[in-house]
Amino acid sequence: MAVENRRLGAAMFFPAIAFIVLLIGAPFALAVMYAFSDARIGSPGFHYVGFENFRSILQSPSFQAALRNSIVFTVCAQIIVIVCSTILSIALEKPFRGRKFVRFLILLPWVAPISLGAIGWKWILDSIYSVITWVLVWAHVFKPYSAPMWLGEPHLAMASVILVHCWRLIPFSTVIMLAGRTAIPKDIPEAAAIDGAGFWRTLFQINIPMMAPIISVAVLFGTIFTFTDMTVVYILTAGGPFDSTQVLPSLAFATGIQGSDLAAGAAISIFLVPVLVLIAYFMLRAAHRAEVA
Amino acid sequence: MAVVEARNLTKVFKQGELGAVNNVNLETREGEFLVLLGPSGSGKTTLLRMIAGLETPTSGEIRIGGDVVNHLTPRERGIAMVFQSYALYPHLSVYNNIAFPLKAQKVPKEQHKQKVEWAAGLLGIEKLLQRKPRELSGGERQRVALARAIVREPRVFLLDEPLSNLDAKLRASAREELDEFHDRIKTTTIYVTHDQVEAMALGDRVVVLHQGVVRQIGTPREVYDEPADTFVATFLGSPPMNLLEADDAIVGFRPERFLPAGLIAPWAPMGEIAKTLRPENLLPADLQSSGKRISLRFRVEHSEFLGAERILYGTLEGTRFRDKPVCARVSSSVLETYTPDTSYDFAVPEHELKFFDAKTGKRITPRPLSWQ
Numbered sequence: 001m002a003v004e005n006r007r008l009g010a011a012m013f014f015p016a017i018a019f020i021v022l023l024i025g026a027p028f029a030l031a032v033m034y035a036f037s038d039a040r041i042g043s044p045g046f047h048y049v050g051f052e053n054f055r056s057i058l059q060s061p062s063f064q065a066a067l068r069n070s071i072v073f074t075v076c077a078q079i080i081v082i083v084c085s086t087i088l089s090i091a092l093e094k095p096f097r098g099r100k101f102v103r104f105l106i107l108l109p110w111v112a113p114i115s116l117g118a119i120g121w122k123w124i125l126d127s128i129y130s131v132i133t134w135v136l137v138w139a140h141v142f143k144p145y146s147a148p149m150w151l152g153e154p155h156l157a158m159a160s161v162i163l164v165h166c167w168r169l170i171p172f173s174t175v176i177m178l179a180g181r182t183a184i185p186k187d188i189p190e191a192a193a194i195d196g197a198g199f200w201r202t203l204f205q206i207n208i209p210m211m212a213p214i215i216s217v218a219v220l221f222g223t224i225f226t227f228t229d230m231t232v233v234y235i236l237t238a239g240g241p242f243d244s245t246q247v248l249p250s251l252a253f254a255t256g257i258q259g260s261d262l263a264a265g266a267a268i269s270i271f272l273v274p275v276l277v278l279i280a281y282f283m284l285r286a287a288h289r290a291e292v293a
Numbered sequence: 294m295a296v297v298e299a300r301n302l303t304k305v306f307k308q309g310e311l312g313a314v315n316n317v318n319l320e321t322r323e324g325e326f327l328v329l330l331g332p333s334g335s336g337k338t339t340l341l342r343m344i345a346g347l348e349t350p351t352s353g354e355i356r357i358g359g360d361v362v363n364h365l366t367p368r369e370r371g372i373a374m375v376f377q378s379y380a381l382y383p384h385l386s387v388y389n390n391i392a393f394p395l396k397a398q399k400v401p402k403e404q405h406k407q408k409v410e411w412a413a414g415l416l417g418i419e420k421l422l423q424r425k426p427r428e429l430s431g432g433e434r435q436r437v438a439l440a441r442a443i444v445r446e447p448r449v450f451l452l453d454e455p456l457s458n459l460d461a462k463l464r465a466s467a468r469e470e471l472d473e474f475h476d477r478i479k480t481t482t483i484y485v486t487h488d489q490v491e492a493m494a495l496g497d498r499v500v501v502l503h504q505g506v507v508r509q510i511g512t513p514r515e516v517y518d519e520p521a522d523t524f525v526a527t528f529l530g531s532p533p534m535n536l537l538e539a540d541d542a543i544v545g546f547r548p549e550r551f552l553p554a555g556l557i558a559p560w561a562p563m564g565e566i567a568k569t570l571r572p573e574n575l576l577p578a579d580l581q582s583s584g585k586r587i588s589l590r591f592r593v594e595h596s597e598f599l600g601a602e603r604i605l606y607g608t609l610e611g612t613r614f615r616d617k618p619v620c621a622r623v624s625s626s627v628l629e630t631y632t633p634d635t636s637y638d639f640a641v642p643e644h645e646l647k648f649f650d651a652k653t654g655k656r657i658t659p660r661p662l663s664w665q
Contacts, residue, residue: 185378185380187376187377187378187380188380188382188383190347190376190380191374191376191380191382192382192393192397193346193347193366193367193368194345194346194347194367194368194372194373194374195368195373195393195394195397195398195441195445196367196368196394196397196398196445197368197393197397198368198397201396201397205393206382209384210382210383210384212384
């Protein structure tokens with residue numbers, strides 16, 4: 001009986017382990033290996049070079065810019081996402097007519113494949129076909145010849161990329177927050193109302209502190225999603241204009257795959273690992289705290 | 294301190310359905326401890342929540358201290374409430390929990406410390422001020438909730454089943470403390486419970502609610518001894534009053550007044566009874582001496598031994614009620630054993646019989662009754 005159970009357990013674990021080893025473990029090991037080598041696409045030579053790749057990427061201005069962009073991108077997107085999803089979760093908490101439909105609409109961006117969503121946004125923000133520009137011209141905010149190039153000007157391009165990312169992450173965050181709010185017993189905000197607290201005091205001194213563990217889970221998940229994602233950047237701007245929206249994952253792709261410098265590309269992507277491990281550590285701790293509370 | 298009044302207060306949650314609270318009229322007295330008692334779903338909590346301002350009445354008026362407060366928010370009503378779950382703020386220390394109402398009501402900051410310490414002292418929780426609610430026992434949480442309620446010196450105290458989360462032993466001592474606490478602060482208190490023992494022990498008056506309707510308002514003694522209808526008669530008392538339907542009336546008597554005939558024999562020489570009984574079995578004088586008694590043959594079917602008492606279940610043999618189950622509650626040392634399926638001579642004093650209208654269930658004046 002015990003032996004059989006152990007076999008069954010092993011059999012049930014096997015697919016998950018195989019998945020992790022083959023699809024995550026092997027490429028990761030390969031990336032680590034490349035990062036310490038001089039591997040290039042098309043060249044058979046393969047030598048261990050120590051930390052040479054890291055030294056060189058740290059000195060490269062495009063890496064520094066990409067690191068800066070990654071941080072701006074992630075931090076801005078997270079702030080907007082958390083504020084918006086907190087507001088949405090409060091708005092969606094009390095029942096009203098059509099609440100289920102609104103919840104469904106809000107979830108749509110998360111359900112849609114990210115590449116398709118990004119391609120849709122590429123059209124919405126296109127320099128010629130943009131519906132946003134069209135509406136603004138129609139409303140006489142801009143003249144047709146001086147309309148903004150959403151993806152063509154450095155700051156606008158960054159803002160566009162951040163907003164598309166928010167569009168994608170807000171549903172996810174909202175769902176986490178809604179779950180977190182339902183975990184607050186109904187009588188606690190009621191007790192606050194009786195104690196004389198108004199809406200803002202209840203929100204900032206009761207609801208948000210009580211949601212803190214769940215908010216930190218949402219923030220850390222969102223941070224990892226944003227930090228490691230290159231789809232939105234790659235489809236909308238491919239890092240341009242003038243590398244102004246280049247982030248670490250897209251730079252790694254451009255350098256390693258498109259630029260044939262596998263070793264440098266691997267080093268750029270490996271560079272993220274310690275940062276993300278740290279974030280993941282805090283994420284797990286926050287999640288654990290949320291469970292304990 | 295203030296008087297709370299409800300005038301024709303009604304709450305209907307879903308249109309077309311029976312209201313949770315229907316046309317309730319009641320008025321507390323100054324500094325009174327008023328208990329709302331009823332089974333679950335009787336509307337007692339909804340009534341309390343309307344007084345608190347957490348629920349908007351469908352119709353009717355609520356007055357606190359003479360002023361209509363229907364349109365006021367909870368904070369403007371000058372009330373304090375203790376929730377069944379205590380609803381302590383889990384992320385705040387006990388000190389900050391108690392200070393929260395002071396902050397929310399913009400009491401000058403320099404008074405906070407002194408007021409929190411006063412409230413904590415009143416409830417004996419000075420040593421817990423730095424703890425978080427999760428580090429407290431059930432009884433301590435309840436005291437923190439009370440301290441948080443009292444700290445702002447409310448006009449009215451609302452308590453929603455505050456003892457139901459405590460274990461039985463703690464509940465008895467907490468009940469006593471609550472009683473003492475009320476004696477000290479003398480603030481008008483409205484207390485919701487489904488536990489008749491709590492209601493009897495704590496209430497100056499008890500409001501018995503059923504299906505959102507007030508069935509009776511009276512002192513614990515009144516609602517127990519003189520129930521206004523069959524619902525009150527059966528809701529109070531354990532086991533509840535025996536009810537027997539006789540033509541157009543229902544006759545009821547309390548199981549503890551239905552006793553072995555020898556115990557309520559007005560003609561038995563007192564000395565003889567005293568010889569056979571221990572002091573705890575001596576019955577109230579009115580049972581022994583005055584009035585007429587009705588003798589009945591009680592066929593005991595089974596009995597439950599509860600320590601000090603014994604509950605006997607059976608039927609009234611030789612009467613027209615012989616199909617109806619009846620029970621008696623006797624001191625367990627009155628008779629050593631009751632053999633199942635044996636008949637005993639029992640009796641009930643005539644003035645202990647309560648009569649109710651068979652249709653409405655309302656109390657009516659005593660009338661002649663034939664047992665055969």
